[in-house]
Amino acid sequence: MRGRAWAWAWALLPLAACGGPEPEGRGSDDPGSSASGPSTSGSSADVDSSASSAAATSTGTEADGSTGTETEGSTGTETGQPLTCAVVDVEGICEPVARCPRGSTPFQALCEGPPSEQCCVPAAPPCSVDGAPGLCLPLASCPAGLQTTPGLCPGAADIQCCTDPATACDPLAMPLPNEGLEEQSWDPACPPGMVGAGEVCIDRFEAALVVLDDAGAVLGHHSPYFNPGSTRVRAVSLAGAIPQGYISQLQAEAACVEAGKRLCTDVEWLRACQGAGTTTYPWGDVPEPGRCNDARASHPVIEYFGTSDPWIWSELDHPCI
Structure with missing residues (x-):
């Protein structure tokens, strides 16, 4: 669950990128240049210190303006056909979420490729138990190896929610998905x-x-699903990493200072998100379905609690989302 849900910026509000020194060869006296040294706080005045320090960026958008998002679904190298996937023995195809066939249910993290690519399952309504995605199937009990949970699906009593217990989330676990990753020179x-x-x-x-x-x-990586508390931590910029969530502005600022950097200002963050141009999104001014991990009929962030009812703020710090 953790690997599937972190991407929603409004739900997790991960630690924003840090700003650092001026690039070599770019003078600080240039018009519009930003004074940015390790001793400068650079935190935005309109960011609540009790909230996360994130800026609202789209999933898959990097600070250099590239999206890292493909528009085509994954295909087999030999046949050129879309790759198949399966949820509880129900076969689907890997497609960008915006291209899932009408009436199908998208499931995340079952296909290789960008977060916008989902396993599109053409039958059975979705369900969820402890964060493990599943399907409502007309069975007295689910196949071997799958968990059978009654009462979560509409219809007759013999319709079960079939899930894989191995994909459930333990809220007390502290996984370290970023182990082995190191900063690279870009x-x-x-x-x-x-x-x-x-x-x-x-x-x-x-x-x-x-x-x-x-x-x-x-000493090692900190789990991105838990607040670091008083632990001494440093901010790092890693390709393929799960970014840090559950963190205050003051903690984020201290982590940037440990790296010889500071938090970005609103203007700097906006400039980075816009990329080389001045468009609203890195690809243009018009939203495009499938570019971000939000054009979905369902999402594990909501499904974890087994309800689509409006959330309350107390759920936003839950380690499984």
């Missing part, structure tokens, strides 16, 4: 993990956290 004028955005360098990816000892040495 722009020769900027420090590792950063790219030039106007007159400043900015983290290319939304920040994850590593844990530091008293001397400042890295």
Whole structure:
């Protein structure tokens, strides 16, 4: 569940990218340049310190303006046909969510490719148990290896919610999905993990956290699903990482300072999100279904609690979303 739900910015509000020094060769006295040194806080005045420090960016959009999103579904290299997938023995096809056939149910994280690509299952309504996605099937009991949960599906009593217990979420677990990832050099004028955005360098990816000892040495990665509390952490910009959620502005600012950076201002963050142009989205000014992980008939963030009722704020810090 965790790997499927983090992408909704309004739900998790992950730690935003940090801003750093000016790119080499770009003078600080240039018109419109931003004064950005390690000692500068740079935090936006209109960000509530009790809330996350994230900016509202679209899933899959990197700080250099590229989306990292493909528009075509995954295909078999030999046949050229869409790859197949399955949910509880019900076969589907891997397609961008906007191209799922009418009446089908999209399931996330079952296909290779960008987050917008889903397993489109053409039959049976969806259900969820402890965050594990499943299907409502007309069975007295689900097939071997699958969990049978009655009472969650509409219709007769012999309709069960069939789920794979292995995909359920344990809210007490603290997984470390970013282990083994390291910052890379993307722009020769900027420090590792950063790219030039106007007159400043900015983290290319939304920040994850590593844990530091008293001397400042890295001990390992912090779980992005839990608030770091008073643990000493440093912000890092990692390709393929789950960004840090559940964090306050003050904690985010301290993590950036540990990296010799600061939080971006609103203007700097907007400049990075716009990319080389000045469009509303990296690809243009008009929203396109399937570009972001939001054009869905259902979503695990909502399905985890087994209801589509409006949420209350207390659920937003739940570690399984």
